[in-house]
Amino acid sequence: MTDVLIVGGGLMGAAVARELRDADPSVGIVIADGGPVIGPTPGQHLHDVADARLWERYNQRVASGIQGFYTGVAPTSDVGSLADVEPGMYHLTSLGEDAAEMPAASIAWNAGGMGVHWTAATPAPWGDEIPSFLDSAEWRSDLDRAGELLRVNRNPFPDTEAGTVVTATIEKLFADVDAPGRSVQPMPMAAQRDAAGVLRRTGPNVIFPPIADAATDPHFTLLTETRAIRLIHEGGEVRGAVVQDVRTGATREIRAAATVVCADTMRSPQLLFASGIRPPALGRYLNEHAFLTGRVLADPQRLGFDLPALPAQADGEIMIGHYWQPHSGAAQPFQAQIGVQAFTAEDGTRLACQVGTSLYIPTEIKADNRLEFSGEETDAMGMPRISVRFGWSDRDRELIEQARRTQQALGDALGSFDPDTESALLDPGCSLHFTGTVRMGPADDGTSVCDSDCRVWGFDNLFVAGNGVVPTALVCNSTLTGMTTAVRAARAVLATLG
Incomplete structure (x- = not known):
């Protein structure tokens, strides 16, 4: 018997554990x-x-700078037995799900998610x-605390002449619409x-250090290769x-x-479904x-920067500068991600400066964009097989065309931009920023899975946390917003424990 069981040891699970531990050194996790x-x-x-x-x-x-390409451009064949699968990222299709309507959707099969x-x-x-x-x-x-847990750095790259111009x-x-x-x-x-100047990313073991060495916390246990198959x-x-041992099946x-x-936007609702916990909104409102x-x-002459003076990219970094153009609502509905890269010859000569001009485009929240769970078929994990139902609305497609025009203006302002060769609308799922499938809401009216404290409707001591809880259509990257739900869930758990 333990005080708190956390399903999923990724960023969100680590944050819940950290909040619990900071509040009570003796709580069992x-x-x-x-x-x-x-x-x-x-x-x-x-x-x-x-x-x-x-x-x-x-x-x-x-x-490539596109996280959705981490798993490759196209799904592989079915992975087969999980006991033999190398840890890493896999397309939903490779894990036996029906994801034809969101073909680039992927999830992590490894500790830390x-x-x-x-x-x-x-x-x-x-x-x-x-x-x-x-x-x-x-x-x-809560947003401030989420940033602290993630150790957010508001200016991670040093200024450069190219970045400035x-x-x-x-x-x-964008001056008139910001x-x-x-x-x-x-x-x-x-x-x-x-201390050496290397930019270290925040992983789960940074948020909750005992994940790296459970022996440092006598009231904490980390079980890897141990998947939850049903809630009691x-x-x-x-x-x-x-729970089931992945290697032995025990x-x-x-x-x-x-x-x-905290099992991610796809597997959290899957576990609830497998457990017979099936509120009407479960798996719906996928966004x-x-x-x-x-x-x-970039055209150095037109923009007025010295190409030979560009700094080199550090080992492990794909850019020398990283910026974003936030959305401003209806007047400017897109988030632009601006990555400045330096191309360098073997002798150190700077060959070119490339600027990424990717746009995130908000899409409408629809109940029919959803995950369907089979009552008979199972996936590679032995869980109810998922069928993804997802499509863009007419309004979404109008915004996509508007985004093409915005991107053209961006490219033309920076250099010579050919959208036929330097632009692509990626397949649904490619951002990996999925939300909504266990969404929160103000009332148990069938349109949400949990309340604003992340407590699943109808239960006193069951909580969900992560991006799937986010009920809004995000334009920004989802992790910081999702982390606020871990903060809220942990606070509610502490209240429940008394």
Whole structure:
């Protein structure tokens, strides 16, 4: 018997554990994490892993700057038995799900979840991205705490001449539509420089250090390769979960006074469904912004910067500067991600300066964009098979066309931009910023899965946390917003424990 069982050891699970531990050094915590550990240290971000082979593979995979390409452009064949699968990122299709309508959707099969892979961008939500039914002061406090847990750095890259002129050019372009304080600015990242100047990403073991070495916390247990297959519940009370050893198939029960499911936007509702917990909104309201990627070679002469003087990119970094142009609501509905890259010859000569001009485009929240769970078929994990139902509305497509025009203006202002070769509308799922499938709401009216404290409707001691709880259509990257739900869930768990 433990006080709190956390299903999922990624960023959100780590944050719940950290909040519980900071509040009470004696509370018993068990994290059950289904996947195997990558590298020698649980929860270590792969950007900073000591294993040279893993480090090189990770940095090669993220070199495109598009996290959805981390798993490759097209799904592989079915992975087969999970006991034999190498830990890493996999398309839903590869894990036996029906994801034809969201073909680029992927999830992590490893301890630490996406928290050991993510690119660490943490722009803050604004306007309609913030749930209107939450107390504004409490929301701001939760957002601040989420930033502290992630160790957000508001200016992670040093200023460069090229970055200065690129951002000044973009600022002029958006000056008439920017809301106050919403002009182009450095992209915040969950990354801090160490004594050697290396930009270290925040992984789960940074948020909750005992994940790296459970022996340092006598009241904490980390179980890897141990997946929750069913929650044990009766009469509105969850008493823990049945877990399964991935290697042997053996099952056992973990009893807990409170349970928090942080298994990601796809697998959290899957576990609830498998447990017979099926509120009407479960799996529904699946949302993801559309992703229009782009790039342009900056014209040094026109913009007025010295190409030979560009700094070189540091080992493991794919850019010398990272910026974002926030959305400003209806007047300017897109988030632009601006990455400045230096192309260098073997002799050190600077060959070109490339600027990424990707746009995130908000999409309408619809109940029919959803995950359907089979009552008969199972996936590679032995869980109810998921069928993804997802499509863009007419309004979404209008915004996508508007985004193409905005991207064209961006590219033309910076250099010579050809959308036929330097732009692409990526397949649904490619951003990996999924939300809504266990969404919070102000009332148990069938349109939400949990209340504003992340407590599942109808249960006293069952909570959900993570991006799936976010009820709004995000334009920004989802992790910082999702982290606020971990803060809220932990606070509610502490109240439940008394």
